Amino acid sequence: MHAHDLLAHWDRYAKTTRIVREVNDLLTASLKLLEGYHKLQEDDERFLGNLELPDNLKTDFVLGRNLFSIGLDELGVFAAGRGLEGVLRDIASRRKLTYRVKGKDEPLDTATFHDLAEAFSRIKLTNGTPLIDKQTRSLLELARNARNSAAHPGTQSHRTERQLAEIIANAAQHVWTACKGTRLTKAPIIRDW
Secondary structure (H helix, E strand, O other): OOOOOOOOOHHHHHOOOHHHHHHHHHHHHHHHHHHHHHHHHHHHHHOOOOOOOOHHHHHHHHHHHHHHHOOOHHHHHHHHHHHHHHHHHHHHHHOOOEEEEOOEEEEHHHOOHHHHHHHHHHOEEOOOOEOOOHHHHHHHHHHHHHHHHOOOOOOOOHHHHHHHHHHHHHHHHHHHHHHOOOOEOOOOEEOOO
16 A cells, blocks of 8 residues: 555656666565465455364355455354354254253253253263363353344354354364264253253
């Protein structure tokens, strides 16, 4: 940008040795711009992209990353939240998890996001330890709230929204990894929250 008038003054600069300095400055600035572009591109590829999930569960996170890259941050958070919800629903469906509502067993994969998060915090491994700890349960609640608040643009800064999307993606990865290859108790979760 600082060399935008170079063409306008080219003839005047060309008559002196100033042209060498101006062209040098332009080349230096161009190299910095190119370096910044490559760094930005590399950072975007890592943002929400290093998840070890099945391809069908990555799509919402990739969509979120793409929305962030064009400045639609609120929608990016929403897409990441939808990705987390998809991971929870997929696990519930694969494991045929149920929860009991008013004495009737319902498939957990049809529950609301709030009920999904709460139920996952109550699921235990066969050795009795909880599937997710209290900190991850808090992250799930934060993710649910962030996803819902994304419907109300302008409530958070760009930096906060990117951080929320990363927290959501990390929570999804944590739950997926914790469920992978482990046995869960099969008893239905009682909905008493």
